[in-house]
Amino acid sequence: MSLSMKTTAAKAEAPARDEARDGGFVWLFIRAVNGLSLICGILAAIGIAVAVALVCQLVFVRYVLNASTVWQTEVVIYLMIGATLLGAPYVQRARGHVNVDLLPIYLRGRARFVLYYLCLLLAMVVCLIVAYYGFEMALEAYVYNWRSPSVWGAALWPSYSAIPIGFFVWFLQLLADFLAVATGRDKPFGIDDEEDATDRALRKEH
Amino acid sequence: MDPLMLGALVGIITTLILFCGMSIGIGLLLVSIGFLALFDGLSSLSLVPELFFGKLDSFAMLSIPMFILMGAAVASSRAGGDLYSALDRWMTRVPGGLVISNLGACALFSALSGSSPATCAAIGKMGIPAMRERGFPDSVAAGSIAAGGTLGILIPPSVTMIVYGIATETSIGRLFLAGLVPGLMLTGLFMAWSLFSTWRQGRATAALIPVSYTWRQRFEVLPRVLPFLLIVAAVLYALYGGIATPSETAAVGALACLLTAVVIYRMWQPSKLWGILRDSTRESVMILIIVGGAGVFSYMLSSLYITQAIANSIIAMELNPWLLMLFINLFLLVCGFFLPPVAVIVMAAPILLPVITSAGFDPYWFAVILTINMEIGLISPPVGLNLYVINGIAPEIRLQTILLGSLPYVGCMVVAIILLCLFPGIATWLPNMVMGAAT
Amino acid sequence: SPAMAERLRVSHQWSTNDVRHKIVEIVAEEVKNADVGLELQIFPNASLFKPNDQWTPLTRGQLEMAVLPLAYAAGRHPEFNLTLMPALVKNHEHAARLNNSEFMEEIEKIMNDGGVVTLVRGWLAGGFAAKNKCIVKPEDVQGMQTRAAGRAFEEMLAAAGASISSMPSSEIYSGMQTGVLDAVNTSSSSFVSYRLYEQVKCYTPPGDYALWFMYQPLVMSKRSWDSLNDEQREALRAGAAKAEAYYAEEAAREDNEAIDVYRNAGVEIAMMDAQAYEAWRELAAASSYKAFVASTPNGQKLLDLALSVD
Ligand code: NA
Ligand code: NA
Numbered sequence: 001m002s003l004s005m006k007t008t009a010a011k012a013e014a015p016a017r018d019e020a021r022d023g024g025f026v027w028l029f030i031r032a033v034n035g036l037s038l039i040c041g042i043l044a045a046i047g048i049a050v051a052v053a054l055v056c057q058l059v060f061v062r063y064v065l066n067a068s069t070v071w072q073t074e075v076v077i078y079l080m081i082g083a084t085l086l087g088a089p090y091v092q093r094a095r096g097h098v099n100v101d102l103l104p105i106y107l108r109g110r111a112r113f114v115l116y117y118l119c120l121l122l123a124m125v126v127c128l129i130v131a132y133y134g135f136e137m138a139l140e141a142y143v144y145n146w147r148s149p150s151v152w153g154a155a156l157w158p159s160y161s162a163i164p165i166g167f168f169v170w171f172l173q174l175l176a177d178f179l180a181v182a183t184g185r186d187k188p189f190g191i192d193d194e195e196d197a198t199d200r201a202l203r204k205e206h
Numbered sequence: 207m208d209p210l211m212l213g214a215l216v217g218i219i220t221t222l223i224l225f226c227g228m229s230i231g232i233g234l235l236l237v238s239i240g241f242l243a244l245f246d247g248l249s250s251l252s253l254v255p256e257l258f259f260g261k262l263d264s265f266a267m268l269s270i271p272m273f274i275l276m277g278a279a280v281a282s283s284r285a286g287g288d289l290y291s292a293l294d295r296w297m298t299r300v301p302g303g304l305v306i307s308n309l310g311a312c313a314l315f316s317a318l319s320g321s322s323p324a325t326c327a328a329i330g331k332m333g334i335p336a337m338r339e340r341g342f343p344d345s346v347a348a349g350s351i352a353a354g355g356t357l358g359i360l361i362p363p364s365v366t367m368i369v370y371g372i373a374t375e376t377s378i379g380r381l382f383l384a385g386l387v388p389g390l391m392l393t394g395l396f397m398a399w400s401l402f403s404t405w406r407q408g409r410a411t412a413a414l415i416p417v418s419y420t421w422r423q424r425f426e427v428l429p430r431v432l433p434f435l436l437i438v439a440a441v442l443y444a445l446y447g448g449i450a451t452p453s454e455t456a457a458v459g460a461l462a463c464l465l466t467a468v469v470i471y472r473m474w475q476p477s478k479l480w481g482i483l484r485d486s487t488r489e490s491v492m493i494l495i496i497v498g499g500a501g502v503f504s505y506m507l508s509s510l511y512i513t514q515a516i517a518n519s520i521i522a523m524e525l526n527p528w529l530l531m532l533f534i535n536l537f538l539l540v541c542g543f544f545l546p547p548v549a550v551i552v553m554a555a556p557i558l559l560p561v562i563t564s565a566g567f568d569p570y571w572f573a574v575i576l577t578i579n580m581e582i583g584l585i586s587p588p589v590g591l592n593l594y595v596i597n598g599i600a601p602e603i604r605l606q607t608i609l610l611g612s613l614p615y616v617g618c619m620v621v622a623i624i625l626l627c628l629f630p631g632i633a634t635w636l637p638n639m640v641m642g643a644a645t
Numbered sequence: 646s647p648a649m650a651e652r653l654r655v656s657h658q659w660s661t662n663d664v665r666h667k668i669v670e671i672v673a674e675e676v677k678n679a680d681v682g683l684e685l686q687i688f689p690n691a692s693l694f695k696p697n698d699q700w701t702p703l704t705r706g707q708l709e710m711a712v713l714p715l716a717y718a719a720g721r722h723p724e725f726n727l728t729l730m731p732a733l734v735k736n737h738e739h740a741a742r743l744n745n746s747e748f749m750e751e752i753e754k755i756m757n758d759g760g761v762v763t764l765v766r767g768w769l770a771g772g773f774a775a776k777n778k779c780i781v782k783p784e785d786v787q788g789m790q791t792r793a794a795g796r797a798f799e800e801m802l803a804a805a806g807a808s809i810s811s812m813p814s815s816e817i818y819s820g821m822q823t824g825v826l827d828a829v830n831t832s833s834s835s836f837v838s839y840r841l842y843e844q845v846k847c848y849t850p851p852g853d854y855a856l857w858f859m860y861q862p863l864v865m866s867k868r869s870w871d872s873l874n875d876e877q878r879e880a881l882r883a884g885a886a887k888a889e890a891y892y893a894e895e896a897a898r899e900d901n902e903a904i905d906v907y908r909n910a911g912v913e914i915a916m917m918d919a920q921a922y923e924a925w926r927e928l929a930a931a932s933s934y935k936a937f938v939a940s941t942p943n944g945q946k947l948l949d950l951a952l953s954v955d
Contacts, residue, residue: 045480045487048271055272055457059450062825066790068809070799073265076453080271081262084498087491096488097229097495100544102588104227115226122223123232129239134255147720149697150811151799153940156720163255189227246707253707260698265812375690379819449823451816508693509654511686556692 026179033169033176034093040169041090047083051076071152078159085166089173095190104189113181116188120178127171134163207245209515216241216512230549231492234499238506245510254502261501262494265453266372270497271490272456273363276441277319278486279463282478283471285434286315286328292427294336295419304340304417305350305400308333312354313393317361318438318463321489322584326355326595334600340417342400343407344603345611350400352592352608353615354393356581359547361389362442363459366547366580368452369497370573373555378452379445383637384570385577388622391632392578395618403614433466493548500552507557517560527565531575531627534558538576542583546591550580574633575623582619585612650684653869656699657712658691663834664895665712668765668863668888675884681877685710704760706868714861715752716795723941724755728860729795730937731929732922733951736855737897740768748950762870764885765863767892770851770900771832774907776821779847779915780828783928789827792817797933798830798857801925804932814839821845830857833903842910849915850904854922856929863888 058072091097104112140146142157180186207215216237223233235254242250280286293307293314308329316325330351337347359366362382371378441459444450450458464482467473473482507513520530541550555576562572584592587609596608626632655673659665666689673685688694694708700718702708716729727733727748734740743749744766753763771794773780780786787806793799799809807828812820814835820826821844829841833851842848851857863885870878908914917925938944 041484041487044491045483048275048487048490049483051268052272052275052457052460055268055454056461059454059458062790062808062810063450066788066808068803069811070809073811076268077263077265080268080494081259083271083487084262084491084494087487088495091488091491091495092229094488096492097231098492098546098549099227099229099233100224100589101227102544103225119226119228122236123228126232126235126239129251130235130255130258133252136252137255137259144721147723149717149720149796151796151803151809153720153796160255160259163259249705250707252705253702256698256701260695263695263697377819449825451812505693508688513692 026183030176030180030185033172036169037089037093037173040086040166041093044083044087044090047079047086051079051083054079070150071154074148074150074152074154078154081159082162085162086169088166089169092170092173092177101189101191104191112188112191116181117178120174124171124174124178127167127174131164131167131171134160134167138164209511210519212241212245212510213507213512213516216507216510224545230545231495231499234496234503234553238499238502241506241510250509253505257502257505258498261498264372265451266368266378267494267497269368269378269452269456270365270493271486272453272460273320273365273368274490274493275482275486276363276456276460276463277321277324278482278489279460279467280315280434281319281321281324281328282482282485283467283473285318285431285467285471286311286325287332288427288430289315289434290329290332292424292431295424295427298417298419302397302401302404304337305342305346305404306397308337309350309354309393309397309400312351313357313361313389314435316355316358317363317389318434320358320363320365322355322358322581323591323595324355325358326351326592327599329354330596330599334596334603341409342404343409343611344607346400346403346407347611348596348600348603348608349611349613349615350396352585352590352596352612353396353618355592355595356584357389357393359580359584360385360392360574360577362386363445363452363456364577365493366551366577367573369493369548369551370555370576372497373552374559374569374573376569376573377641380570380637380641381573382442382445383640384574384633387636388574388578388626388633391625392581392619392622395622396615399614399618430470433470434463437462437466496546496549497552500549503553504556513557516557517564520561521564525565527567528627530561530565531567534562535575535579535623538579539582542580543586544589545583547577547580547583550583551576568630568634570637571626571630571633575626578619578623578626582616586616650682652684652686653709653865654693655685655687655710655712655863656691656693656708657687657689658696659689659712660838661689663689664769664892664899665861667895668767668892669710669712671888671891672764672863672881672884675887676877676880679876679880679883681874681880683873683877683880700759700761703864703866706760706866708866709869710764710863710865712861712863714859715756715864716859718759719796722755722759723937724752724944724947726797726937726941727947727951728752729858730797730951731801731856731933732926734768734770734855734858735922736851736853737768737770737893737900739954740858740896741893743768743951743954746950746954748947748954751947751950756864757867760867761864762867763862763864764881765888765892766860767862767889767896768858768860769832769834769896770855771830771835771857771859772851772855773828773830773849774836774841774845774912775828775847776824776845777827779913780849781915781917782921783924786828790825791828791830792820792826793830794832794835794857795859797929797937800933800936801929802830804928817841818844832857832859833900836903837899837906842907842912845912847913847915848904848907849917850907851900852916854917854919856917856922856925 054072054076058069061067062069107115138157138160141160146156147153181188220237223237290311293311297303297307311329312325315329333351334347362385367381368378371381437459441455444455593608597605655669657665669687676683697717699711699713700721715725719725783805786802789807790810791802791807792810792812793802803809817829818839
């Protein structure tokens with residue numbers, strides 16, 4: 001998502017193409033990854049909803065019942081982190097990660113394609129690096145039984161796992177976006193050559 | 207390499223990467239990973255996921271998705287239109303009532319929703335046609351809504367302020383209070399300019415004629431908007447009274463706004479509720495990913511001693527504090543032209559805060575200055591978010607008119623910054639009175 | 646020469662006025678004067694790592710040094726919970742004896758195996774403060790909303806009938822102000838720096854009998870330590886010895902300073918006597934000690950070792 005399209009992120013889905021026409025493995029892969037990202041997004045939304053409910057429960061227990069609140073704080077924080085990381089690939093799919101799209105709009109034709117591929121490749125490298133070390137971190141937490149330092153002493157590996165899972169699915173989604181442009185199913189940065197930024201804002205708004 | 211040189215290199219490369227169109231969170235991670243691998247060794251890369259996780263691992267951070275959800279519940283209902291009608295019907299006796307009530311509705315709605323584009327869209331859809339119809343010039347109709355929408359990040363609750371509070375370890379409740387009076391002052395300045403501009407363009411006679419409503423018409427809109435106003439009042443009271451922490455307040459506020467939307471606006475269909483949840487999840491994820499990436503980025507700056515070197519060298523220059531403040535404002539302004547407020551704050555606040563405090567400025571006052579700079583970015587090219595929204599909802603007004611019409615409101619914001627510099631008490635008086643002097 | 650000096654980054658979470666910053670400065674000064682090609686670069690106010698995130702990078706050599714409340718790493722090594730255990734340390738003299746005991750040797754061994762070595766040892770004491778009445782005996786906390794510093798203290802206070810609210814220390818003041826919290830248990834220096842004397846009626850400082858002691862050593866990554874030459878290690882040891890003496894002296898002085906601050910603010914000062922202390926200790930044995938032994942392999946042996954120090 002570009003800054004100038006922020007409000008419309010909610011409506012901007014990855015454009016539907018005449019997919020069935022050319023079928024094949026690439027098409028299946030893109031479909032599968034989009035589905036996976038959607039599942040992650042739904043889980044993220046549920047995570048946030050549950051976090052809201054739990055904080056309200058915490059408020060009730062602490063202020064109304066005047067009783068101990070031991071586990072709520074940690075659970076809601078881990079829910080929020082999990083939702084953020086699982087939500088990342090979904091937001092990628094919906095072009096919801098904000099970027100500065102001045103150069104992409106300025107460039108035309110081949111140059112814009114090259115820039116797009118370069119950005120996606122670098123982003124994929126970043127996601128793989130974070131996912132790899134995140135996997136190491138989650139594994140270490142599992143093997144050595146790392147726990148949070150509170151009375152509740154929650155095991156850390158489940159919440160740590162959100163990092164490798166979120167970033168790996170994000171990598172897959174970037175790859176799917178890459179393939180979608182490479183096979184002509186989508187335009188780089190989602191920009192149509194005929195439009196300028198204003199037209200785009202208009203189109204999205206209506 | 208000298209930390210200052212290294213800092214300049216980081217600055218240039220970050221700018222290049224972000225201008226290439228990479229998403230901000232990933233771009234920050236990319237720069238951090240590159241510099242950590244080069245200067246701290248490849249082994250430091252295993253820290254990246256830990257830093258990312260650690261940055262988000264905070265109860266205060268939770269108030270971001272909660273307030274966003276609260277705003278989404280308000281924004282997705284028809285509360286904006288009702289708020290606008292209510293103010294319009296109640297303010298008609300005031301000269302120039304329509305633009306006054308539009309700006310008032312912007313201030314209230316942006317306080318509720320916290321989102322400046324949502325405010326522009328919600329109030330502008332009804333407000334802009336109405337203002338044009340009653341004879342207000344296009345420049346005022348478009349500019350006042352574009353500017354009014356930016357108030358949401360200054361008038362509490364404000365996600366921008368929460369991010370600042372977490373980045374600088376300052377009290378979120380106190381930050382919210384600090385933004386209140388300047389937010390109202392800015393609203394007042396916007397109103398004053400709108401009326402002056404209308405009068406100067408010779409439209410006063412048409413625009414200032416009051417339209418009358420019956421008392422029945424006035425009262426029938428109240429039940430729809432009062433609950434939201436009560437919720438916001440309760441949220442602010444709970445925060446400033448220190449009755450609950452920001453995250454607790456925000457969660458209860460979110461639940462209350464959702465219930466209000468369900469009860470008053472009949473938004474009980476699962477698809478509508480899912481829409482609210484989906485929109486707010488997207489917005490939260492987008493912001494929190496930037497926050498996590500910026501956490502890794504600021505570790506990189508700190509570990510390579512860049513943060514400290516920059517702060518030390520600025521302090522060593524012994525600039526006149528007001529000259530320093532001028533440079534900082536220009537820097538923030540340029541950042542705000544291109545980047546969204548949250549990204550500017552998470553990157554700049556940790557570096558600037560030690561400089562600001564050592565020059566004797568109040569961190570809460572500075573938060574207000576910073577936020578107004580970010581507001582300017584929202585209505586100025588090249589990436590003025592609100593301008594595009596206005597263009598979208600009022601296609602009959604030319605983009606050039608929107609741009610030029612917004613410019614005087616940028617002037618109002620600059621005036622507000624100057625007033626805040628002359629009278630810092632505008633920002634610090636209320637928090638000091640309610641919460642006692644800052645430590 | 647300083648241009649070629651190898652830099653050791655030291656992370657901690659306190660301000661530059663804090664005693665824990667001063668001890669690092671002492672070591673830094675000593676190492677600089679020794680001219681052994683080492684330079685300590687201090688990152689105060691958690692400006693490099695968050696307090697709870699320091700242990701892992703230390704073990705891997707990604708962070709060279711830190712002033713670290715060891716109990717923060719108890720999620721990795723549950724044995725460290727003993728370094729923040731109620732009624733285990735009675736007073737500062739007792740803390741000094743504990744430092745040179747077999748118990749601390751065992752703790753040090755666990756740290757070394759994890760990849761961390763200790764340079765400067767030190768304990769800081771703390772007490773209780775409450776809004777409406779004095780906390781001396783376990784019965785006093787019954788029904789109070791309490792914020793405790795440390796897992797073992799939460800367990801003990803819960804056993805005494807208090808409600809536990811876990812919240813960051815930065816929110817204690819407003820919690821007290823609004824009545825969300827009735828009582829707080831934290832360190833002497835936090836009692837002063839958070840200005841809780843404006844909110845409480847009664848303060849129970851650490852005196853001859855203190856419940857709350859926390860081990861907060863200056864530690865170093867073993868990987869970094871192993872990479873130093875003998876000369877550099879000697880310089881660090883010399884600085885550490887000097888800092889350790891200062892740390893012990895200052896720790897006791899801070900307790901007295903807190904008492905003065907609270908007394909001057911008109912807060913009532915209550916002292917714990919032998920009888921009350923014993924009651925707390927019995928309660929701790931039935932709650933915190935028990936939970937510790939149950940959740941820590943070899944926990945009983947370590948606890949006995951600690952309790953055997955007279
Ligand atoms: Na707001
Ligand atoms: Na802009």
